[in-house]
Amino acid sequence: xxxxxxxxxxxxxxxxxGTSTAVVSYVLNDGPRAVAPQTKAKVEQAIAELGYRRNPLxxxxxxxxxxxxxxxxxxxxxxxxxxxxxxxxxxxKARGFLTLIGNTAYDPAVELDYERAFADLRPxxxxxxxxxxxxxxxxxxxxxxVHSAPAGASDPCVLFDDxxxxxxxxxxxxxxxxxxIHCIAxxxxxxxxxxxxxxxxxxxxxxxxxxxxxxxxxSFERLGAxxxxxxxxxxxxxxxxxxxxxDEQALAALRAAAEARLTVPKDIAIVGFDGIREAxxxxxxxxxxxxxLAELARRxxxxxDGWNAADNPSHIIAGALxxxxxx
Amino acid sequence: xxxxxxxxxxxxxxxxxGTSTAVVSYVLNDGPRAVAPQTKAKVEQAIAELGYRRNPLxxxxxxxxxxxxxxxxxxxxxxxxxxxxxxxxxxxKARGFLTLIGNTAYDPAVELDYERAFADLRPxxxxxxxxxxxxxxxxxxxxxxVHSAPAGASDPCVLFDDxxxxxxxxxxxxxxxxxxIHCIAxxxxxxxxxxxxxxxxxxxxxxxxxxxxxxxxxSFERLGAxxxxxxxxxxxxxxxxxxxxxDEQALAALRAAAEARLTVPKDIAIVGFDGIREAxxxxxxxxxxxxxLAELARRxxxxxDGWNAADNPSHIIAGALxxxxxx
DNA sequence: CTGTTAGCGCTTTCAA
DNA sequence: TTGAAAGCGCTAACAG
Numbered sequence: 001x002x003x004x005x006x007x008x009x010x011x012x013x014x015x016x017x018g019t020s021t022a023v024v025s026y027v028l029n030d031g032p033r034a035v036a037p038q039t040k041a042k043v044e045q046a047i048a049e050l051g052y053r054r055n056p057l058x059x060x061x062x063x064x065x066x067x068x069x070x071x072x073x074x075x076x077x078x079x080x081x082x083x084x085x086x087x088x089x090x091x092x093k094a095r096g097f098l099t100l101i102g103n104t105a106y107d108p109a110v111e112l113d114y115e116r117a118f119a120d121l122r123p124x125x126x127x128x129x130x131x132x133x134x135x136x137x138x139x140x141x142x143x144x145x146v147h148s149a150p151a152g153a154s155d156p157c158v159l160f161d162d163x164x165x166x167x168x169x170x171x172x173x174x175x176x177x178x179x180x181i182h183c184i185a186x187x188x189x190x191x192x193x194x195x196x197x198x199x200x201x202x203x204x205x206x207x208x209x210x211x212x213x214x215x216x217x218x219s220f221e222r223l224g225a226x227x228x229x230x231x232x233x234x235x236x237x238x239x240x241x242x243x244x245x246x247d248e249q250a251l252a253a254l255r256a257a258a259e260a261r262l263t264v265p266k267d268i269a270i271v272g273f274d275g276i277r278e279a280x281x282x283x284x285x286x287x288x289x290x291x292x293l294a295e296l297a298r299r300x301x302x303x304x305d306g307w308n309a310a311d312n313p314s315h316i317i318a319g320a321l322x323x324x325x326x327x
Numbered sequence: 328x329x330x331x332x333x334x335x336x337x338x339x340x341x342x343x344x345g346t347s348t349a350v351v352s353y354v355l356n357d358g359p360r361a362v363a364p365q366t367k368a369k370v371e372q373a374i375a376e377l378g379y380r381r382n383p384l385x386x387x388x389x390x391x392x393x394x395x396x397x398x399x400x401x402x403x404x405x406x407x408x409x410x411x412x413x414x415x416x417x418x419x420k421a422r423g424f425l426t427l428i429g430n431t432a433y434d435p436a437v438e439l440d441y442e443r444a445f446a447d448l449r450p451x452x453x454x455x456x457x458x459x460x461x462x463x464x465x466x467x468x469x470x471x472x473v474h475s476a477p478a479g480a481s482d483p484c485v486l487f488d489d490x491x492x493x494x495x496x497x498x499x500x501x502x503x504x505x506x507x508i509h510c511i512a513x514x515x516x517x518x519x520x521x522x523x524x525x526x527x528x529x530x531x532x533x534x535x536x537x538x539x540x541x542x543x544x545x546s547f548e549r550l551g552a553x554x555x556x557x558x559x560x561x562x563x564x565x566x567x568x569x570x571x572x573x574d575e576q577a578l579a580a581l582r583a584a585a586e587a588r589l590t591v592p593k594d595i596a597i598v599g600f601d602g603i604r605e606a607x608x609x610x611x612x613x614x615x616x617x618x619x620l621a622e623l624a625r626r627x628x629x630x631x632d633g634w635n636a637a638d639n640p641s642h643i644i645a646g647a648l649x650x651x652x653x654x
Numbered sequence: 655c656t657g658t659t660a661g662c663g664c665t666t667t668c669a670a
Numbered sequence: 671t672t673g674a675a676a677g678c679g680c681t682a683a684c685a686g
Contacts, residue, residue, distance in 0.1 A: 006466075006467075007466050009678095009679055009680085010679065010680060010681095011679080011680095019656075019657085020656065020657045020658075021657090021658095021679090021680075021681090022656070022657065022658080022659095022681080022682075022683095023655090023656060023657080024680095025680070025681055025682080026656090026681095026682095028680095029681080032681090032682070033655075033656085033682090034655070035655075035656085036655060036656085039655080039656080053443070053447055054447070054679090054680080055388070055447065055449075055678090055679055055680070056447050056448055057384055057387050057388045057393065057448060057449060057678090057679080057680095058388050058662090058678070058679035058680040058681090059679085059680060059681080060384050060662095060680095061382070061384045061385055061388055061662050061663065061664090061678090061679085061680075062661085062662050062679085062680050062681050062682090063662085063680090063681080064662075066384065068427075075413070076403075076409060076412060076413050076416065077409045077410045077412070077413035077604075079404075079406065079409075082403060082404045082406075082409035083404045085403060085404070085428070086402070086403050086404035086430060089403065089428060089429065089430055090430065093429075093430075098427055098429070098444060098445070098448070099427065099428055099429075100395075100425055100426065100427055100428075101412070101416060101426055101427075101428045102416070102420075102425075102426075103413060103416055103417065103420075116380070117425060118425070120380055120381070120382065120383050121383055121384065121425070122382075122384060139333075139334050140333075222604070222608055222609075223608050251609075251610065254610060255609075255610045258610060277404075277549070278605065281549055281550050282549075282578075282582075282610075283578065283581060283582045283585060283609075283610055283611070284610070336662095336663055336664085337663065337664060337665095338663080338664095346672075346673085347672065347673045347674075348663090348664075348665090348673090348674095349665080349666075349667095349672070349673065349674080349675095350671085350672060350673080352664070352665055352666080353665095353666095353672095355664095356665080359665090359666075360666090360671075360672085361671075362671075362672085363671060363672085366671080366672080381663090381664080382662090382663055382664070384662090384663080384664090385662075385663035385664040385665090385678090386663085386664060386665080387664095387678095388662090388663085388664075388678050388679065388680090389663085389664050389665050389666090389677085389678050390664090390665080390678085391678075
C-alpha cells in the first residue's frame with residue numbers, strides 16, 4: 001500500500017532520468033533552455049513511469065501567480081449569473097485556468113472580503129460583477145469588472161450596452177403602438193438595471209411620452225417582484241405595456257398578469273432583458289433583450305491576456321432584441 | 328508609488344517587530360508555541376502597520392494542503408446544480424474555504440481531468456456529483472460523492488433518498504385516484520434519475536398497476552424533453568398522470584400540456600422531483616419532491632471534517648413532497 | 655547542453 | 671520564550 005499522500009516530485013523524476021531538476025523543469029516548461037532530444041526522452045519516460053504531476057502550488061509560489069481565476073457574482077443561483085458563471089468557467093478552462101467562484105450576496109463587505117481572499121492566491125485575475133461603489137487596489141492582481149462596474153472604476157470593464165438595450169426594448173414597444181409603457185426596475189438606480197431604466201426614459205421622452213408615475217421599483221427576486229406587481233396589474237388603470245429591466249422581473253410580471261386573468265400580449269405586453277434560458281425557452285417565450293454571455297467571457301479573458309500595468313481597454317458589448325410571444 | 332505587486336512578507340513583519348519569523352508565525356497561527364504578550368503585541372502592531380496578509384500558496388506548499396475545496400457538477404447553469412453549488416459555496420465560505428467550480432458537461436473524461444487538476448492544488452477535499460462509472464484514486468485527496476455516485480463507490484457518499492422519493496411521489500398520485508401514471512425519466516437508468524424511476528416502478532407494482540409502456544426516456548434538458556413529450560400528450564391515449572424524475576422535465580411536461588390545451592391537474596396531473604426554485608415559485612407551482620440542498624452541503628462538509636484515512640461514513644438524506652397546483 | 659544552487663514565503667524543528 | 675535554519679517543490683540564474 002502506497003504512502004497515502006506521497007506524490008513524486010521533480011527531484012524524483014530527475015533521479016530516475018539520471019539528470020538534474022533544472023533539466024526536468026526545462027522539459028516540463030519547454031524552456032527557457034533547450035534540452036537534448038535524448039535527455040528529453042529519458043525525462044519524459046521517467047515522468048510517465050512515475051505518473052508525475054507538477055505541484056501548481058510550488059510553481060505559483062515561485063512565479064508569484066497561480067493558474068486560478070476568480071469570479072465574483074451577487075448570486076450564482078440566480079439564472080442570469082449562473083449562466084454567466086458557466087461561460088466564464090468554460091472559457092477559463094479552455095485557457096488552462098481553474099475558476100474560483102464567490103457569491104457576494106449583494107453585500108459590498110463580502111465582495112471586498114472575497115476580492116482579498118482570491119487575490120491572496122495570486123490568481124491570473126479576478127472578474128467582478130460589482131455591486132460596490134468603489135474599490136481598493138488588489139496589490140497587482142488584475143481586476144476586471146464584468147457586466148456591472150462601480151461608477152468611476154479605474155479597472156477595465158467589459159459591459160453590455162444597457163442604455164442602448166433599454167432604448168431598443170422601449171422603442172420596440174412604442175413601435176407596436178403602445179404609449180402607456182411602464183418600467184419595472186430594480187430597488188435603486190445603480191448598476192445595469194439603472195442604465196436600462198435610463199434607456200427607457202430616453203426612448204420615452206424622444207417619443208414625447210411621459211414616464212411620470214410609470215416607474216416601479218421592485219425586488220430583483222421573483223417572489224418579491226411578483227408580490228409588488230400584483231396590485232399594479234389588478235387595478236383598473238393598469239399598464240398596457242411593461243418593460244422589465246431583468247427577465248426575472250419580466251417573468252414575475254408574466255405571472256402577476258396571469259393571476260389577474262390578463263392575456264399576454266393582448267391585454268398587456270411584456271418585454272424583458274437578459275435573455276436567460278427560462279425567458280427564451282420557458283413556458284412562455286418572452287420578448288427580451290438578449291445578452292451574449294459567451295462573448296462577455298471571451299472579451300474579459302482577452303483583456304486579461306493583454307494585461308498591461310498602466311492601462312487596459314474597456315469594452316461595451318451589444319445585445320439584440322429577441323421577439324417572443326409576449327409583445 | 329509602491330512597487331506594483333510587492334506585498335509584505337513574514338520577514339518584513341519580523342524585521343519591523345524586531346523579532347524572528349518563527350515568532351510571527353506563532354502569533355499568526357496562535358501556536359504551536361506560546362509567545363510573550365509583549366512580543367505578541369509588537370507583532371500584531373507590525374502586521375497592522377504593514378497591512379500584512381499571509382500568502383496561502385506558501386502555507387499550502389508547506390502544509391501539503393490548501394484552503395480550497397473543489398466542486399464538480401455536470402452543468403452549473405442547470406437550475407438544480409446551480410442551487411446546489413450555491414449551497415456548497417456558502418457552506419464552504421462559512422468554514423473558511425474557497426470553492427473551485429468545474430463543469431463536467433456529463434463527460435467522464437472531463438470529470439477525471441478536473442478531479443486531477445483540482446487534486447493537484449492539494450484542496451481540503453473534492454465534492455463530486457459523479458456521472459462516471461468508476462474512479463481512480465486522488466493520491467490522498469479526499470473525494471466525497473454528493474447527490475450522485477458511481478455504483479460501487481469506495482469513497483463516501485452523501486445522497487438523497489431517490490428511490491424513497493420516487494415511491495412517495497408515485498404513491499401521492501395513486502392516492503389521488505390515478506392509475507395511468509407515466510414516468511418521465513432520463514436518457515438511461517443511471518444515477519439519481521434511475522433510482523427515482525425504480526421508486527415509481529416499486530410503488531406501481533405494489534399497487535398492482537402496470538408500468539408497461541408507461542416509461543419514457545427523454546433528455547434532462549428543457550427543450551429536448553418538451554419536444555419528446557409533445558407527441559405523447561397530443562395523442563388520444565395520453566397519460567392521465569405524470570411522474571417526472573426531475574423538475575426540469577416536469578416543467579417541460581407542463582409546457583407540452585399547455586400546448587396540447589390540457590388543463591393541469593384536471594386533464595393531467597404532474598409531479599416533479601428536486602424542488603428547484605422555478606418549480607416551487609414559478610408561473611405554475613409544481614407538486615414536487617423537494618430536496619434539502621443546504622443539508623446536503625452541510626453533511627458533505629461534516630464528512631470532510633471527520634475525514635479518516637481508513638473509512639468514512641456515507642449518508643442518505645430524506646426529502647419531502649411539496650404539494651403545488653399540478654396534482 | 656547540463657548541473658548546482660539560491661531562492662519564492664511559510665512552518666517547525668532544534669538549540670539556545 | 672525566542673532565534674536560526676532546514677525544508678515544502680519548483681524555477682531560473684549562473685557556471686560549467
